[in-house]
Amino acid sequence: MDSILFGKNSEPGVIAVYQAGESAVKVVKRVEGRNVTERRKFFPFFFLSDPLLLRGFEKQFWNVPLSGENYYRHLCIFRRWGDMRAAMRIVSDNLNARKEPSEIEYIYVKLDPVHQFLMQTGITLFKEMEFKDLRRMQLDIETYSRSGFSNASRPEDRLILISLSDSSGWEYMIDGRRRSEAEMILDLVDIVRDKDPDVIEGHNIYNFDFPYLMRRCEINDVKLRIGREMTETRMSAPRLSYADQDFLNIDVPGRHIIDTYLLAQSYDYSRRELESYGLKSIAKHFGFASADRVYIDGSRISETWRTNPDLLVRYAFDDVRETRMVAEHLSQTNFYLAQMLPYNYGQMPRGSAAKIESLFVREYLRKKHSVPRPQAGRQTSGGYTDVFLRGVVGPIIHADVESLYPSIMITYNISPPSDSLSVFQKTLKHLTKLRLSTKKQMREETDPLRKSMLDAMQSSLKILINSFYGYLGYSRGIFNDFAAADTVTETGQKILRQMIAGITETGGALVEVDTDGLYFVPPTDSRGEDAEKNFVARLARTLPSGINLSLDGRYAKMLSYKKKNYALLGYDGRMKIRGSALISRSMERFAREFIHESTALMLRGDIEGLHRLFTDYSQKILDRAIPLEKMVRTEAVRETADEYLTAVAANRRNRTATFEAAINAGLSPRPGDRVSYYIVGNDPNPRTFMNAVLFDEREESPQEYNAQYYVRKLGEYAERFSEFFDPEDFRKVFSSDEGALFTTSLDGITMKVTEAGGSDVKIEEDDEE
DNA sequence: AGCTGTGGCAGGGAGG
């Protein structure tokens, strides 16, 4: 089984071909910024599993005479794994059918082999290498502009600093005070060639640094030859789409480009703990920002360059240092994935289905077995979610099943029937075993460097293991199986219901359940840490073997609002808030803070405080005492402005405040862009799309926000809590004292707990801990 | 060009 992960035949994305007759192939080339299609002679193929056999031939791949030795040696490297898969299917179908070479189809090659070979070489080098031995270089550019933000196409908006550092601690600044722009770029080329890094890291390097550099190269008529073997950097029009955003595809042959911005996004995808994906914010979050770090607002870079260039130099050094630390922290997982999977390290942040499918296909390739086609259809079931109690309750136990779906697939032997080599189950079991042993090793390891390596490896494996279920329901997966996906979720539902029954029977009170975990109030005779552990252990024993229930957390109080929306108060006084209705990045900051603070007060039963808080916020909004940036709503758009306008014109879509605010301000947002706007005027119920103004922190004298509208919004946010009180009590708590002669009396007001059905209930509580 | 899944909440516009 090891061969599936680390075997000799695991070289990535490469099929070397034996030529077998002549055919023509379309080659798409980029000429003067446009795609030009050419026809070239090419050859149908068989495969050869080891690309190293082709070393030394790379310069001969093209225009090889069809004679002698070379007749059989041609390399066909695929730009996308999808092409490899298509090739693989054709090859194996033809092998099985014993077709004659002349009948075999051909596929397209999009890049020249030398370039691609260098791209691939890096992977080979990384085999059995440790992260700490990589030569990593960090790059960051600063640019000058007379007006606000710079534009790479304007000749006067030039490069002023290129800061560089590498993993050995070396740092260097190419300073635009002494060099022309062309000289700066040539310096950069020299340094990169001299340092010869395996990896180039930067923050937002795909969308900013590289496109900018490339444009300046064009303007100055120099080449960015920073690839190995003096090759040029390429920026191709086809975009790599990731996390709802489009990216230019940038190739530096022989080196890998790592963008810490993308790493941060994929890190945060499941965790949701980063405030923003800006380098400074991420560095602070991980504790990488040094005490004397220089901060300069993006809009003041040019000004600082004029008035205090040395400060900007310090700032630029700080940027590369932080990039280095962030990359080191977030990139190791991908590095070790690159050793297990047939993907290039630099392009590892991609979908997880593609990752495991590559394992399956590689094994089929190795066994020379043909691969199936995807099944058409849809998965029909998912996880079971329910709320039993609403309000503030406690104490709370959170029990959950460890890796529910992978456990179900292993325990009940669920796999797609189309997988005739049983690779699905074998790989899943193997990875699970490997992860457990890696975790064990990690726990026993004392050397911090090795420990962090083992941690990165086990989290790489976790990513793969968790993808197996999703893959079954993936419409484009070649081994997909919707019935199997349904079996997994339905079995999960059954297990969850079984646990619910177990808890109810023993006198516990369920609050909320979701897919693989339960929040409940333990019975009165099972309170306190040990008793609660025992309670969960007893419950766990009622489950099928292979399904492991564990105590995930204990909490003093829980505020249960709706499905997937709740807050927890730990015994250490820390609070966790979950759910889009209570915490969401699009929500105005004032609203997030209001909900956060009022949730804390409700968890502690502080009714007076709740009333003061509401009164305070109402007054501050009316007085415009809350800064404008806290009234701003921020949403990411998923289409371009043109697509939006077309859809609106065709009545396929309604107008939205987000797009209107951006378009009115002269912007044309692209997918993934976050747009911040606020509402103006004095109508408490305005048509938002007609009253939204783009928020720009650089604006000198922005319009005032619509206080009436935001007071109404405050009321709507408070309304979420109305079910936690009797109606008249709710009105007293969430009313402003303004204009009243006396402060409202809140004596005797308590919060109530309701059953999901509607009736009030009383939970027995105690004051342990 | 490449893309793992379902379930759930809220806000807002359109149209009855």
Add this chain to the structure above:
DNA sequence: CCTCCCTGCCAC
């Protein structure tokens, strides 16, 4: 008012 539908964000 209400319902329908779409979008965006989130839990698991």
